[in-house]
Amino acid sequence: MPLRTYGNTMVDVDAEGYLTDFSQWTRAVAEAIAAEEGLAALGPAHWKVIEFMQKEYKENSQVPSIRRLNKSGVASTKELYELFPGGPAKKAARIAGLKKPEGCV
Amino acid sequence: MRNLVICGAGTGGTVMASHLRKRLPREDWAVTVIDRDDEHYYQPGFLFIPFGFLKRKDIVKPKSTLLPRDVAFLIAEIDRIVPASNEVVLRDGRKIPYDYLIVATGAEIVPSETPGMEDGWRDTIFDFYTADGAEALAGKLKAFPGGTIVVHVNETPIKCPVAPLEFAFFCDACLRRHGKRDKVEIVYVTPLPGAFTKPVAAAALGALLEKKRIRMVADFNAERIDASARKIIGYDGREVPYDLLVTVPTNMGAEMIERSGMGDEFRFLPTDPRTLRSKKYENIFALGDATDVPASKAGSVVHFQSEILTENILRAIDGRPLEPAFDGHANCFIEMGRSKAILIDFNYDTEPLPGRFPFPLFGPLPLLKPSRLNHWGKLAFRWIYWRLLLRGKRIPFIPSRMKMTGKKLPAAVPGA
Numbered sequence: 290m291p292l293r294t295y296g297n298t299m300v301d302v303d304a305e306g307y308l309t310d311f312s313q314w315t316r317a318v319a320e321a322i323a324a325e326e327g328l329a330a331l332g333p334a335h336w337k338v339i340e341f342m343q344k345e346y347k348e349n350s351q352v353p354s355i356r357r358l359n360k361s362g363v364a365s366t367k368e369l370y371e372l373f374p375g376g377p378a379k380k381a382a383r384i385a386g387l388k389k390p391e392g393c394v
Numbered sequence: 395m396r397n398l399v400i401c402g403a404g405t406g407g408t409v410m411a412s413h414l415r416k417r418l419p420r421e422d423w424a425v426t427v428i429d430r431d432d433e434h435y436y437q438p439g440f441l442f443i444p445f446g447f448l449k450r451k452d453i454v455k456p457k458s459t460l461l462p463r464d465v466a467f468l469i470a471e472i473d474r475i476v477p478a479s480n481e482v483v484l485r486d487g488r489k490i491p492y493d494y495l496i497v498a499t500g501a502e503i504v505p506s507e508t509p510g511m512e513d514g515w516r517d518t519i520f521d522f523y524t525a526d527g528a529e530a531l532a533g534k535l536k537a538f539p540g541g542t543i544v545v546h547v548n549e550t551p552i553k554c555p556v557a558p559l560e561f562a563f564f565c566d567a568c569l570r571r572h573g574k575r576d577k578v579e580i581v582y583v584t585p586l587p588g589a590f591t592k593p594v595a596a597a598a599l600g601a602l603l604e605k606k607r608i609r610m611v612a613d614f615n616a617e618r619i620d621a622s623a624r625k626i627i628g629y630d631g632r633e634v635p636y637d638l639l640v641t642v643p644t645n646m647g648a649e650m651i652e653r654s655g656m657g658d659e660f661r662f663l664p665t666d667p668r669t670l671r672s673k674k675y676e677n678i679f680a681l682g683d684a685t686d687v688p689a690s691k692a693g694s695v696v697h698f699q700s701e702i703l704t705e706n707i708l709r710a711i712d713g714r715p716l717e718p719a720f721d722g723h724a725n726c727f728i729e730m731g732r733s734k735a736i737l738i739d740f741n742y743d744t745e746p747l748p749g750r751f752p753f754p755l756f757g758p759l760p761l762l763k764p765s766r767l768n769h770w771g772k773l774a775f776r777w778i779y780w781r782l783l784l785r786g787k788r789i790p791f792i793p794s795r796m797k798m799t800g801k802k803l804p805a806a807v808p809g810a
Contacts, residue, residue, distance in 0.1 A: 351688075355615070356549070360659045367617070370629040376587075376613055391591070391688050 295321035307382070307389050314386030322384045328373070331384070335372055338364055339385040352382045352390040396423050398707075399482055399492035401472055401650070403429035403457040405437075405784065406498035406682030406696045412786030413704040415462040418711075426466040426490060428482065432457050435525055436779055438693065438772075441557055441729065443528035444535055444640075445564050450525050453776075460784050472499075474654040477675045494677050494707060497663050499648035501553055501683035501691055503527075507644040508548055514621030519639045522561060523553065534638065535568075540577030541637030546626065547584045548616055549644045550591075551660075553683055553691040556738075558582070558642050559589060559599060560729040566606045567731025575607075583611045583626065583634055592745030594804055595738055598762050602730070645691070647684050662686035667742065668718035670703045677710070679703055689742065690724040697783050698723045698794040704786075723796040727772035735768035737761055741796040747803065752791040754800035761801065 293302050300313040306322075308314055319339065323331050331339075341363045345353040355366055355378050369377035378390045398414060400407045411427050418425065439453030458467050471485040475495065482490040503523045505511040511519060520534060521527035545562045552558075562582050569575040582589075582603060589599035589610065603610050617629045625635045647661035656663055656674075664673040665685035672678040681703050682696040689695050699720055706716045722742030727735045737759050738746035750757035759768055782789055 354659065357659045366615070366629055370615075375630065 303389075305389060308386040311386050319384050319386065326373070326380050326384065327375075328380075328384075334364065334368070335381075335384075338369065338372060338381050342381060342385045342387060346385075346387050352378070352387050354378065354390065396493045397491055398423055398425050398494050398496070399490055400425070400427045400496045400498060401475070401482065402498035402500060402648075402684070403427050403434065403461065403467065404498060404500050404682070405693050406500070406684070406700065407496070408434065408457070408460050408784045409696065409700040409786050410496050410498060410681065410703065411461050411465050412784065413700060414707065415465055416786065417704065417708060420464055424466065425464070426468065426492075427461055428468045428470060428472055428484070428490065429457055430469065430471045432469055434460055436776055438554070438779075439776065440522050440525065440528045441560055441564070443525070444522050444531040444561075445568055446532060446536075450529060454525070455780065460780075462785075472648075472650045474650060475656065475678075476654070477656075477678065480677070492677075494679070494711065496703075496707075497651070497672075497678065497680040497684050498682055499650060499684045501645045501647055501662070503643040504646045505641075505643040507646070508616055508619060510619035510621055511548075511641065511643060514619065514624070514639070517621070518624055518637070519619070519621065519641060521641060521643060522557075523642060523645075531640065538578075538638060540574065542579045542581060542635060543638045543640065544581045544583055544626070544634055544636035546616070546634075546639060546641040547586070548641060550585060551691060552642050552645045554726070555590070555690055555692075556726055556728045558584075558640075559603075561640060562603070562608050563606065563729060563731045566608060580606075580608045581611060581634065581636070582608050583614050583616075585613065585615050587612050590746075592740070594748070595740075595746040595762060598736075598748075599728075602764075645683075651684070658686050660686070666718075667722065668720050669706055669716040670699055670720055671706065671710070671716060679707060679710075687720075687722070689720075689722040690726070692724055692726055693779065693783070694725040695723070697789070698725075700786065701794040719795065721795050723794060725792065727768055727775065729769065729772060730764050733766055733769050734764040735772050736764055737768045737771065739796060739801075744796060744798070744801070747801040749801040751800055752797070757800075 292299055295318045298318055301309045303309050373380040382390050415425050434455050434457045436453040439448050442448040461467055473483045473485045475482050480492055516530050520531040522531050545558050547558050565580050569578050588596035590596040615629045616626050619626050625633045627633050651657040651661045663680045663685055665680045665687050667687040681699040683691040702719045709716055725739045727737055729735050739751055740746040748762040751759045751761050
């Protein structure tokens with residue numbers, strides 16, 4: 290299993306850089322991953338999405354879809370694309386220390 | 395008398411009625427199946443209609459003739475399920491009580507989920523996930539003068555995730571046969587990062603798209619469609635122009651699930667992926683496209699689930715613990731055109747891999763590789779579907795849980 294160092298924290302990640310052990314996640318790790326994903330900084334709107342995803346994952350052990358984030362009123366799809374340009378579900382999940390969303394088979 | 399009620403007489407509902415009517419004593423149990431119409435379509439056949447290989451009449455039979463005897467079949471619109479009082483309420487006000495309920499109401503396309511999609515509906519925008527859509531598309535393709543055909547997946551999950559790829563392959567093959575391939579550009583637009591979700595199959599199928607000069611636009615999430623300008627506009631600002639858009643609109647569960655307050659954001663029923671029991675209600679079970687389990691929405695999955703679900707319902711009735719036996723097994727033929735097809739076999743934990751199926755070395759069917767035998771396998775499957783699958787009979791050599799024998803593991807996981 291590859292290891293990556295963010296600041297002074299060492300974390301286990303999978304082949305695509307997603308954390309494999311959520312207990313290693315910290316806000317500082319999140320900020321470092323965000324920088325790697327090309328985000329300038331994590332603001333309150335980012336954190337709202339990240340925290341919601343973590344809560345959902347804890348409850349259902351599934352990474353929520355964009356549609357789920359939408360329907361829960363966390364952020365519209367348009368806003369998600371502005372917050373996490375490119376691939377909001379994948380980027381936000383990685384920053385939140387969760388698995389890569391299973392874009393169902 | 396106790397009541398087992400099944401909502402939906404598609405693949406899942408019919409096969410469960412077949413299994414359970416055999417296993418539940420007639421003197422103790424009434425089995426009731428409810429559906430809104432009497433037309434059972436062999437859904438894998440929809441793909442063949444736009445190209446004139448099959449007609450509507452070739453793939454439809456009355457649902458009532460496919461259900462076993464001693465099953466009450468009600469043709470009625472379901473208004474909602476009321477788990478608190480264990481009853482299904484019909485639109486006409488009738489109330490159908492149940493001791494155990496099976497939800498098998500499937501998934502359907504919902505074009506209204508994408509702004510603008512309905513503006514060009516059946517004019518320059520077509521689906522092939524309904525009999526009407528597939529027939530309309532057949533007429534359109536016949537008269538298509540040339541230009542850009544965009545094959546588009548709007549949002550995942552969809553029924554039969556490989557069908558849009560097959561559609562693109564068929565387009566290529568038909569155009570080449572008629573010597574018109576140079577007049578048409580084929581573009582494949584998907585919200586996924588590649589041709590398939592899992593890496594080994596994505597690489598194999600992606601290479602085939604390239605070989606057939608089908609351009610892939612990946613990671614594309616459609617915000618809206620401008621039907622008058624004929625283009626799809628993505629959330630990230632990218633635009634894909636088309637002359638003919640063949641789309642798989644967002645797939646959702648039955649509206650009845652939403653009216654019952656039981657669905658997730660896609661109106662799918664939250665279901666335990668291993669036991670197939672509702673996550674919330676002890677006496678409600680589900681299978682097939684209606685569930686939220688992370689398996690393919692495909693007939694083969696329903697078939698594998700049905701054997702496990704039958705055992706689990708009997709266990710629940712006897713007060714025994716359920717068996718968490720469903721492994722997500724799916725098995726799909728992918729048509730390539732020119733009488734060749736690819737076969738894939740996979741489950742929750744194992745992605746589609748190359749090898750031989752169902753027996754190691756002998757096969758006879760090769761996995762993840764185009765072959766004529768796989769194409770004949772797909773054609774034979776229509777017969778197997780009507781005669782064996784729906785009637786709850788075993789399909790020889792194909793167990794409900796996936797086998798690793800015959801599969802070749804990737805030499806190394808990239809990056810690991």
